[in-house]
Amino acid sequence: MNSRRHFLRNAGAFAALLGLPASTIANWNTEELLHRISKEKPMTGKPVIGLRVDPIEKVRTAVIGVGNRGFEHARLVHALSPDKAELVAICDIREQKVKECADYLVSKGAKNVSIYAGKEDGWKEVCKRDDIDLVLIATPWENHTPMALYAMQHGKHVGVEVPAALTVEDCWKLVNTAEETQRNCMMLENVCYGEEELWLLNMAESGVFGTLTYAECAYIHDLRELMFSKTYYYNQWRIRHHLVKDANLYPTHGLGPVAQYMGIDRGDRFNHMVSMSSLQAGLDEHAATVEPDNEFYGKTGFAHGDMVNTLIKTAKG
Amino acid sequence: MNSRRHFLRNAGAFAALLGLPASTIANWNTEELLHRISKEKPMTGKPVIGLRVDPIEKVRTAVIGVGNRGFEHARLVHALSPDKAELVAICDIREQKVKECADYLVSKGAKNVSIYAGKEDGWKEVCKRDDIDLVLIATPWENHTPMALYAMQHGKHVGVEVPAALTVEDCWKLVNTAEETQRNCMMLENVCYGEEELWLLNMAESGVFGTLTYAECAYIHDLRELMFSKTYYYNQWRIRHHLVKDANLYPTHGLGPVAQYMGIDRGDRFNHMVSMSSLQAGLDEHAATVEPDNEFYGKTGFAHGDMVNTLIKTAKG
Incomplete structure (x- = not known):
């Protein structure tokens, strides 16, 4: 299997599992979905992993x-x-x-x-x-x-x-x-290229941590003020995702650096995941506090749980 | 359903899922196992939840x-x-x-x-x-x-x-x-009765944290020195579990206090869990460092992953 395709197969699995509306998740046929996600697609041109183009001076x-x-x-x-x-x-x-x-x-x-x-x-x-x-x-x-x-x-x-x-x-x-x-x-x-993250990557690659068997990552960011704001996000686009989707909607800040330390797609790869979300209360409760002329004032029943945790297993274990 | 039985049903589910040998887990029929675990048993006497006996002075x-x-x-x-x-x-x-x-x-x-x-x-x-x-x-x-x-x-x-x-x-x-x-x-x-844990329980019950929707708990304790010791645990009994079982073998230090904060069996209950363990390297690597006359010297292939994570959902969400 071409490694480039392999990469996408996994990246694709993520996007799909993480981006599907909650209503779909509730009804999906898991086998069918996994099959669809992992199906190889014919290549349409030369691989672009490692693509080099002529240097552009400015x-x-x-x-x-x-x-x-x-x-x-x-x-x-x-x-x-x-x-x-x-x-x-x-x-x-x-x-x-x-x-x-x-x-x-x-x-x-x-x-x-x-x-x-x-x-x-x-x-x-x-x-x-x-x-x-x-x-x-x-x-x-x-x-x-x-x-x-x-x-x-x-x-x-x-x-x-x-x-x-x-x-x-x-x-x-x-x-x-x-x-x-x-x-x-x-x-x-x-985030993958932050100073601390690269410092840790260097340590991981130098063997400072010994055999890496486990990593935790998180991106916990209370965006309620901004998401409910009538002006910050154009047409309040971001809170709309939380109305209908329950998943790790924005996983790579946390996962990206850790994936580097674990050598994902550089000797290892993600091959199994399971996700669970908590009760949703934060959005419902915040919606009650915004201005009455806010489209989301008093809205309840947001699909997105307050906290979503995903366990991921790699091919190495 | 009698709440006492309900309690045990869940406690039982834990013990079973957490205590089964890895080889069994690999081959189990999940439906069958869940059915077996959740089956009601006839009562054999008066309930003992809330049991009061005469005070014993000394x-x-x-x-x-x-x-x-x-x-x-x-x-x-x-x-x-x-x-x-x-x-x-x-x-x-x-x-x-x-x-x-x-x-x-x-x-x-x-x-x-x-x-x-x-x-x-x-x-x-x-x-x-x-x-x-x-x-x-x-x-x-x-x-x-x-x-x-x-x-x-x-x-x-x-x-x-x-x-x-x-x-x-x-x-x-x-x-x-x-x-x-x-x-x-x-x-x-x-651990449920430690000062910090009771202090947090008091805060949770007083509403300091608002609506509790999510909690994390852990008991991370590197016991390798003691487990491999030829004298600390009688007949090195504890490391033997790690040879054949892969699970949260000792979950209640972490889970017990959090279960109190979440009102488990006092208005809520655990009703879904999924568990995943990491690669095992720590035990294999440590085994290579002990005395050659240690029964576990050079042993490899321990079943217990270095880190085991379990996601649990409660009835409330």
């Missing part, structure tokens, strides 16, 4: 979505200019967010940054330009895959925020499109 | 097994004498251990403590005496149930170290015998 970059995380990407890219990178364009459906980002960039000396704002398909215009090498995507989760596909299809390398996909099908689309276009598509799981 | 006590934990029980009982308790007898198959304990007690002013040593069934002689109210059992795990049953059958109240039983059948025997004899049989899970 990476011409666009950022789609600059309301929250994307603002930071724009800031960082601009900080690399003019030597390493050039910020060519920023885009957001909310005019105010693009304006705030543009004002900041101008205050830092940025020039010639194109602005795409207020239009549903401004991001497509960005992808169609031929003076951009890299597109960074920091939009609501459900937009990640379509935008990444479109950008690759228009010859762009892609950095896409976590998660890169919400379904197995979308994972395959990303792989197939990367193979067809020979473009890099990287999920921006920045 | 509790005449015997301790069976004084090598490790039992030494401490003997010490504590003697500390309550002469006002609250009287230590009547101590018993251990190892003469040296009984001698050490007796010497200590004498040094603290104890008198008239009977000694039972060096005989396989010394403990039966203890249980047959009619001048004893309470028998404390601190012997190897596999002896707990037979000794507790025998003591109750001879009219004694029983305090038995963790775990009280290793199989579902033994759980039922304990309940049935307690009902038949109307004797108290208490598992000595001391």
Whole structure:
């Protein structure tokens, strides 16, 4: 079995199990699902794991979505200019967010940054330009895959925020499109590259911990204020996932670094998992405290349990 | 359904799932096992949950097994004498251990403590005496149930170290015998009564934590030195369990206090669990470091993973 496919098979299993609506999970046929997830797909081009493209001396970059995380990407890219990178364009459906980002960039000396704002398909215009090498995507989760596909299809390398996909099908689309276009598509799981995480990775690889047999990881972040906010997430998109899905919706901050220490896809791989969620009370209780004109005021019956734990076994044990 | 039975049904499920040899677990028919575990048994006497017996002004006590934990029980009982308790007898198959304990007690002013040593069934002689109210059992795990049953059958109240039983059948025997004899049989899970644990219980019951939806607990204790020791555990009994069983072998230190906070069997109950163990390397690696005349020197293939995690869901969620 091709290792690249193997990788995706597992990544896909995650996305699928983690992203399915609770109602689906309650009714699924496990055997059928596992079979579907683990089925090999024919390759559509040269593998892209280890893909090398010609060096780009100054990476011409666009950022789609600059309301929250994307603002930071724009800031960082601009900080690399003019030597390493050039910020060519920023885009957001909310005019105010693009304006705030543009004002900041101008205050830092940025020039010639194109602005795409207020239009549903401004991001497509960005992808169609031929003076951009890299597109960074920091939009609501459900937009990640379509935008990444479109950008690759228009010859762009892609950095896409976590998660890169919400379904197995979308994972395959990303792989197939990367193979067809020979473009890099990287999920921006920045936590893997934090100082502490790399320090621990170095220790793990140096054998400081002896035989690694077990690891725990977590990403516990109380986002209720932001999720219920009427302005922070565009159209309160994030809380909507919690209405219908019960799973580890955002697992890679915790899991990514640990997967590195355990040598996942570098000698070991995930091959079994089981997940259990707790009672949901936090969202129902918070919903009662927000402003009465908030769409989620007094809402109850959120699907997402307050805490979700997943046990994962690797091939080595 | 009688709540007393309900309680045992769940306790029994635990003991069975946690105490089965790994080889059995690999081959079990889950449905069959769950059915067997959850089957109601006919009652054999008056319920003993909430059992009240006449107050005993001075509790005449015997301790069976004084090598490790039992030494401490003997010490504590003697500390309550002469006002609250009287230590009547101590018993251990190892003469040296009984001698050490007796010497200590004498040094603290104890008198008239009977000694039972060096005989396989010394403990039966203890249980047959009619001048004893309470028998404390601190012997190897596999002896707990037979000794507790025998003591109750001879009219004694029983305090038995963790775990009280290793199989579902033994759980039922304990309940049935307690009902038949109307004797108290208490598992000595001391951690539930620690200062910190009771402090947290008080906070939980006072609502300091709001709605409790999730709890984590653990008992992580590197016992390798003691388990491999040729002298600490009689006949190295404890490491032998790790040769053949893979499970949470000693779960109540962690789970007991949390179960109190969650109101288990006081409004909620455990109703679903799944368990996963890690790779085993710790025991194999340690076995290579002990003395060559140790029975476990160089032994490999221990069944018990280095770390075992169990997810448990309660009826409330």
